[in-house]
Amino acid sequence: MTRLSVDIGGTFTDLVLETEGRRHARKVLTTPRAPEEAVLAGTRALLGDAGRAFGDIAVFVHGTTLATNAIIERKGALTALVATEGFRDVVEIADEGRYDQYDVFIDKPVPLVPRRLRFTVPERIDVEGRVRLPLDESAVRAVAAQLREAGVQSVAVALLHAYRNGDHERRIRDILQAECPDLAVTLASEVAPEIREYERTSTAIANAYVQPMMAGYLGRLAKAFAAEGSRAPIHLMTSGGSLASLETARRFPIRLVESGPAGGAILAAGIAAERGLAKVLSFDMGGTTAKICLIEDAKPLTSRSFEVDRAARFLKGSGLPVRIPVIEMVEIGAGGGSLARLDALRRITVGPDSAGSEPGPACYGRGGTIPTVTDADLALGRIDPGRFAGGSIALSPAAAEAAIHAAIGAPLSLDLPAAAYGIVEIVDENMANAARVHAVERGLVAADHVLVAFGGAAPLHASRLAEKLGIRRVVVPADAGVGSAIGFLRAPAxxxxxxxxxxxxxxxxxxxxxxxxxxxxxxxxxxxxxxxxxxxxxxxxxxxxxxxxxxxxxxxxxxxxxxxxxxxxxxxxxxxxxxxxxxxxxxxxxxxxxxxxxxxxxxEEEAADILPDAAPCAGPDAIGRRRVILDGGGAATEVAVYARSDFAPGGTIRGPALIVEEGTSTFVGALFRAQMDGGGALVLERVLS
Known part of the structure; x- marks a missing residue:
């Protein structure tokens, strides 16, 4: 059987093809204006590697951050709200709470629907679902005329107590679609049929905001694959760690907001089960964000609610709430493409904004001029410019160094190694702080966990993150650079x-x-x-x-x-x-x-077999050496470079070292040794205090 999985991120689109027991993987730059173009190009390349055609694909699983990015960047449809008369401002009033009690200049989440596009109609259903005031259908038709005049593309209908009786919401949909045939309509009673008016309304609005974009993209993707000869149904990864059909995803795209990170959590849970690990901290660092998830007894922690676009990174209540099943994790703007600059106090800050794939980091040579984490890693010697992304992207160390010097080094009178190391230290501390907060909020201690690192950038930063958190063991799975896409193929429907x-x-x-x-x-x-x-x-x-x-x-x-x-x-x-x-x-x-x-x-999820232990043995011969900056002192140390494909089970080396592969590189810190286990994962064990 030939199975394909695709994970669209803000910088890279990751693709995995499994056929006849072999796995092929690719990373291609995301094409933001038409994401399906990168998916098609990467799939053609993978099928060529495997000697297969589109018609051979039996399973196609897809995850994407497009919905999340549209909300964060405010690039969704022009959306309106229809509410019960008297409840126009539910999304402004929220729950009347303050996420930071003592900040008089608090920034509240900005609603996705401006007040001018919030409409109300006379009607009332009580808490038992009884109709107290019939729906005024003439008022609904008057609203439809206003929607047409304003050019609204999508509308959310959220009436009081509609979770108990959705008749009025359904009748409003019928009228709006008759009056405005091209209008997308989301009903709160279908998207989130639960109590709590603010959360239900917010979820319905978010679904309506991304529905036209996601429905259009998924339709184009399905049409393009069919034109190439693929007959496989497209399954979408949801934020709760399960698969949904294409039609379900079109109706409820809000369930896709954390689909990519959910695949990574499933991968980490599988790794924990295969190795008998009771406590795991999943660390997924890609080009745009870093995601951290706690996994207990091989099960990711889950929740019924999630916040999108937080105004304050670590404070609950500062984002837009959505009521969907979700794997619980913390996500911060700390990826390889995260931009580094000085703030008003002349401190180095990193993220949350990213260079993405267009223009990308300065070292990509695609027009980027602001330094990123990838530029800093390259300047420190941790990335081999000839092997990045399997050699498909040529990196320019000179461009990276020039950007770092202009933005950080010259203003702070720092030499290049110190400036680059400062960028990396800031992003590592941001991630460590996020992990500490995430664990403490759940009464757990981060140091008690094993770190599972994957994504294009995570293996480069895992050693230092483990040091900061007091973690003694790190697991870097096979094909770590496309870890979330691998997790998709393990997800239940x-x-x-x-x-x-x-x-x-x-x-x-x-x-x-x-x-x-x-x-x-x-x-x-x-x-x-x-x-x-x-x-x-x-x-x-x-x-x-x-x-x-x-x-x-x-x-x-x-x-x-x-x-x-x-x-x-x-x-x-x-x-x-x-x-x-x-x-x-x-x-x-x-x-x-x-x-x-x-x-x-x-x-049902398949039970995992515990992998056998691999007896320690000598590691492979180094394929070269590189000069790497290990600390802020500026002195470079020559370290051995190994090819991951040369390791056999049990093969062991001591850090500092670099282990390179097509989708990522693993930096083994000076305090660690690395050994390949029986499942093909690199296990970094701390050997020095």
Whole structure:
């Protein structure tokens, strides 16, 4: 079977082709104006390497950051909002919280829909789903006329309590599509049928904002592959770590916002399972961003909410909330293309903006003049300019050095090694700080974890990041440069559905709960089946519970069948056990309520076999030597350069050293030794304190 996976990033598009037990990988520069062009060019090259044709592709899995980048860069469709009369400013009022209580100049997230494009219509549905005020259809038609006049391309409909009864939202869609046939319409009751008006409205707006762009791109991609002779259905990676069909992705593109990083987390979870690692810190550093994810017992931590475009990098509440299933991670603007400059206090700052693929870092010779992390790594000697991206991109050390000198060295009176090292140290500390915060927020210690590093830039920075975090072991998997794309091919086909329906355990409506869960299972099953093909599906059910009067709830597992009277007492016991684990002790006799219900239907994940240990042996001969700056002192040290393909299982070398391969290079710090394990991964162990 021939399987293709593609991960579009801000700088590079990564492609992996697996056929007859062999893996072929490529990195090509992303083509932002028409992303499908890079996908087609890279696929043609890969198929040529493997001696295959487009018609041989049986599985095609795709992930992309296009939706995320469109929101961050404000390059989505001209979008409007239709809300219940009196609720025009939900996205401005938000939850009335302040993410930084003492900052009088706080920058709140800017809504994707300006106030002039927020419209309201008379209607009202109560919390039980009863119609209190019928929908004023003439008002909807008046709004349609205003949308046409304003040239709106997409609209989000988010009415009060529509999660309980979406009839009014569906009728508004019918009217708008009749009046404006080319208008894309997103319903909050379909995208996020949950309580909490602000989060539901924000999610619907975000989906509407990216839907025309993503639907257009996915349509062009499918048409282009069909024209080349491919008959394989296109599966999209979701932010929750599962696969969705092309049609599902077109309807709900907001579920793709973290699709690329999710693939990396799946790869890291698989590496943890194969090596019996209980605590893993996934480190994915590409050309534009760095992603850090905690993985416990070979399972990435997950969440039902996510924030896009944070105004303050590490502060919750400073971004636009979206209610989607997501693998929980922290993402910062720290990639190979992140721009370095001096701030108003003449301090070196790196990111969050990136040179991307156009023009790219200064060393690419494509017009970039501001230094980047890649320029600094090249100036320090960590990158072999003749081997970068498999030799497909010629790098200019002179251009990198000139950019660093002009932007950092000359203004601070620093020589080139000190200026370049300063850039790298700042970006490494930014990533280390993000990892510390991410771990502390979850009551964990980063130093207790094994670092799994992948992406084009991560293996270059993993040694230093491990030093800063106190981590003693780093794993760099095979083909680390295209790690997320490899993770796509391990992802299950699944769909998660969450719906709010309030119940108290002491007044539990058994029939209503079973009817709701059955309907959710049918809907989720239909959406999962389109991506699963002939693979069997399994079902998992949850409910979200809390004590009466509390502000937030915790997940509790449900049996995968209809509930019975006997299960009600079991729900109380399960909730109290989960609550006690989080907060030390439950509250005896307190009233418990259920707010939301969740169903996940998907294919089973294959159990991983533990890899055998590889007996240590001598490493391969060096293929050359390079002068590398190891610290801020400026003195260069000559280090050995090894080809990763020359390593055999157990092969061991001591740092400092460089291990080069087509998609990335691994820098082995002076405090580490590197050994190839039985699964082809490089394991860096700290041997000096």
């Amino acid at each position: 699944a769909y998660d559905l969450v719906r709010s329906r309030y119940m108290r355990l002491d007044r539990f409506d058994l029939a209503a709960a079973n009817d709701l869960l059955a309907a959710m299972a049918a809907e989720a099953g239909a959406l999962a089946a389109s991506a699963a093909g002939s693979r069997p599906l399994t079902e998992r059910r949850l409910c979200f519970m809390r004590y009466l009067g509390q502000g937030h709830e915790i997940p509790v597992a449900l049996p995968g069948r209809d509930l019975t009277e006997a299960d009600i007492d079991g729900l109380r016991a399960s909730f109290e056990a989960e609550y006690g684990q989080l907060f030390q002790r439950p509250i005896p006799g307190a009233t418990i309520e259920v707010l939301s219900w969740a169903v996940r239907i998907g294919t």
